[in-house]
Amino acid sequence: MNARDTVFASIRSALAVNGQEAPRRREVADRLAGHPAGVVPQRGNLPPQARLALFVKMMEAAAGTVTAVASIDEVPAAVGTFLRRYNLPLAVRRGGDEKLGGVPWSNEPALEMSVGPSDGAQLTSVSHAFGAVAETGTLVMTASPDNPTTLNFLPDNHIVVLDAKDVSGDFETSIGKLREKYGAGALPRVVNMITGPSRSADIEQTLILGAHGPRRLHVVVVGEP
Amino acid sequence: MTTVATSPRFKDNVREALVDPNLQTALSFVEVNFIARRQEVADKLPEFEQLRDSARDIKNHTLAHLDLYLEAYEQRVVAQGGKVHYAVTADDACKIALDLCRQLGAKTVTKGKSMIGEEIGINAFLEANGVTPVETDLGEYIIQLRGELPSHIIAPAVHLTKAQVEADFRRVHTHLPHDRNMAEPETMLAEARAVLREKFLAADVGITGANFLIAETGSSIIVTNEGNGDLTQTLPKAHIVLASIEKLVPTLEDAAQMLRVLARSATGQEMSVYTTLSTGPRRAEDLDGPGEYHVIILDNGRSAMLGGQFRDMLRCIRCGACMNHCPVYHAVGGHAYGWVYPGPMGAVLTPSLIGVDKAGNLPNASTFCGRCEEVCPVRIPLPKLMRHWREREFERHLSPGTVRAGLGLWAFFARRPRLYGFATGIAARVLTFFGRSRGRFGWLPLAGGWTKHREFPSPQGKTFQAQWQRRMERRP
Incomplete structure (x- = not known):
């Protein structure tokens, strides 16, 4: 046997x-x-505006930062503001995502832009989120050639563009959207659920940000929920 | 290559642990931090107790249909281009991993934190066969430098102080200036980050554990705060997942239920920073990700547990809440337990995996205070299971003669209530008489084990039974 x-x-x-x-x-x-849903916490069961507000509150509690812009036209300025705030070089790496491709990056003329995965040499990356979960302030990132996984982990600073409409109240709603897009029983190669920047508390249980992944996680929320 | 257990010398381990000043300092943080953090997030979620019931039911359902869910899971993994390997024993699992490394020509392997990896002793096995494993979770990295086992299932280096870690880093990271300032944990973390970043980029194979396997999609889930598991599995040529049969859950919705209780019970977080679902290797158009995806499914005695008194233990999701709340663990730490799994869950699991003859001390190291069961996210009746082990130990005549004689004597009286009441009444009177001046005893015949370490209080008045009887008589 x-x-x-x-x-x-x-x-x-x-x-x-x-x-x-x-x-x-x-x-x-x-x-x-x-696939019956079990106990779904009611915390995220809110009207759109309040749901977005809950996402922001939970993400900030997990040490991520969030900024809201009215349209994708304002994304370059939001990225520039973030980089300048931390005195970072005005250079970002992004995937070939359609949504990110449609951003008028020339609105921020000083911003140097490259497209592709990360090999560890880039300080800042920009990704587009599949969605987010308000319940815990969690981003849902799906791997694809357009949003390579390495951009989520290797750069020191990770900027995530999130459409306000894609914020779900609970995990079950996001799971439903994944199933709708990828089909029953299937998932993209990797789904990264990210709740704040990387951290460790392995030395005397003192929490320190920036263990192996990004030290900073910045979410740019676009549009109305 | 199962890690050698020092569980048989548990009592010596305990004696040493109790007088180790570094350990006692490090342990003092456990009780304060973990308990308060868990309580805080549990209180914030009104559905938390219901979620625990749900998590228990999901695991029970999966275990009752484990063969079928395993079949379904395997089909999905294969459909997505992954491979499933089965390992009956720890040795089998090590050999499968080594063969894969050899096929890939791997020289170095990065590792995400995996308790299965510890259980099968994979690091020592790979190293002995010319493959260098590098632990990448900060805590695991530290204990690998020290050649130790983890002392906690989610905080492997919880037994160490900052100063000890600093000394290890200075000893090993000899390429850095010796007079560098390492006063703050931040500096140490940055140093480990820089050293390990090189290892991540150079590794040929990445090995991770799995918190859950999802039958519906053939996915493995890892949960980390550092992101080390993700770099481990994303950058090399191949990703090997080490998982045991009981990690399965049926669907994505079921995984969501489990994840809601896992982080809250473990670290007191609403959600861990990185929860990653991995499904198969790099796809045709992908620009990154591992070219191969292998899952090693380990049994190592678990299927036998499925049929016996210890099936409930297979619900365990390795959160560590039981040890975080255990007064024995707080006092002696994890290494005293002498093998991979410490605390109450270890006291039940270790005898199942390495034998009660070696690990019989562990289920005896409990006051049965019940805090572990109170906080267990999947409601494992840990004290009851420890009691089962004590019974088996007794039945198999493994407990020491003095214990057996004592229990025999007690059983003789316990079966004769009148005699019991009479004898304890006399004993209480005698003790009251001799203890009347000081109110306590520094020494007592037949109780040296107790009075050697602490004083024995003298009885205050009548026995419990006598008082109870009087109270009942007074009732109208």
């Missing part, structure tokens, strides 16, 4: 089943297809 068979035989013998029982198989198939 190979290892796989041994493990399955051992599980089935412990459960006193053979794996062919129709009611068991049906129960599992139903749950996988129906």
Whole structure:
């Protein structure tokens, strides 16, 4: 018997089943297809404006910063303001995301822009979020050629452009949107749920920002929810 | 290559731990920080207790259908281009990982924090076979430098003080100026970040654990605050996931339920910083990500637990809340437990994995105060399970003769209530008489184990039973 068979035989013998029982198989198939929601906290069940406000509050509590702009035309200025505030070079790396491609970056003439994944040499990156969850102030980032995963982790400063309309109240709503876009049983290669900048408390439980990922996480919220 | 256990010499470990000043300083933070933080976030979420019920039910349901969910999970992983490998024992898992490293021509491997990795002793195995493993979680990195086991399942270096970490960094990071200032933890973190950044970029293979596996999508989930797990799995040629069979949950919604109780119970955060769902290797158009995605599914005794008294233990999601709230853990730390898993969860799991003959001391190291069960996010009845181990130890005649004789004597009286009441009545009177001047005893015959370390209070009046009887008689 190979290892796989041994493990399955051992599980089935412990459960006193053979794996062919129709009611068991049906129960599992139903749950996988129906994916029932469990207990959904009511915290995020709010009208759009209040939901966005909750996202901002929770993200700030997790040491992220947030700024709101009326339209994508204002994103370059928001990025410039952030970089100047921390005295950072006016240079960012971004993916080929359509939304980010449509930003009039020339509105911020001094800003140097490059497109592609990060190899660790870039100080600041810009990504476009798939969505966000107000409940805990969490960004939902999906990996693709347009938003490479390395941009989320290697640069010291991570700027995330988020459409106000994409903020969900709870995780279940965001999961629903992922399923809608990627199909049943499928996900993009990586989904990064990010709640604040990187940190560690491994030395005497003192919390310090900037462990291995970005030291700063800045969210630019675009438009009305 | 299972890590050698010092659990059989638990009592010696405890003696040493109690007089270790660094350890006692480091442990003093545990009780204060973890408990208060967990309580604060639990209080902020009105549905928290319901979520704990839900998390328990999801795990129970999954365990009852584990074969079928494992099949479904495997199908999804393969459909997304990943590979699933099964390991019956710790050795099997190590060999599979080494074979994969060799096929990829790997010289260095970065590692995200994985308790399964500790359980199977993968670092020592890889190292002995010419592959260099580098731990990247700050706490794991520190204990790797020291050649130690983690002393806590989510805070591996919780037993160390800042000064000890500083000394280790000076000893190992010899390429840096010796007179550099390292007074603040910030400086040490920055130093580790710089050293490990090079390792991340150079590694051929990244090995992570998994907090959960999702049957619906074939995804593995890791949860970190540092982002080290993500760099570990994103940058190298291949990502290897080490996971055990009980990590499965059915759907994304089920994972969301579990995640809501995990971070809150563990670190007292609403949500950990990075929760990452990984599904298969780099896709055709991707610009980054690992070219291969492998999952090693470990059994190592767990399927046997599924059929017995200890099935409840397989619900454990490794949050560490039980040890954070354990008065024994607070006093002796994690290393005293002598193997990979400390605290109450370790006291139940370790005998299952390495045998009660080696780990029988652990389930005895509990006052049964019940705080672990009170805070367990999946409501594992830890004291009950420890009691099962004590029973087995007794049945198998593994407990010492004095303990057996004592229990036998107690059982003799306990089965004879009148005699019990009579004997304890006399004992109480005698103790009251001799203890009347000081109110306590510095020494007592047959109780040396107690009075060696603390005084024994003298009884105040009648026995509990006598008082109870009187109270009942007075009732109208």
